[in-house]
Amino acid sequence: MITEIAALHVKAGQGAEFERAFAEAATIIAAQPGYMAHSLHKHSESAGNYLLQVEWESIGHLKPTESQRFQ
DSSP states (O other), X not given: OEEEEEEEEOOTTOHHHHHHHHHHHHHHHHTSTTEEEEXXXXXXXXXXXXXXXXXXXXXXXXXXXXXXXXX
16 A cells, blocks of 8 residues: 655635535545545644545555546
8 A cells, every 4th residue: 555645735715615626626536546545634723734645555556646537
């Protein structure tokens, strides 16, 4: 298993919009070959900061952004 971690920063006041958009993007991520699980964590003390964790079966599956649907 491979864990991909991304620190994401969202502009002030756009957190709710980001979370809605991510909910849609999450379905695309989940449909990628090798996908196992993901979690999105909102920083409790720093507004606009998120941590995305995605688990993949192998390093060979770590290419979710190459999907035409994801772009």
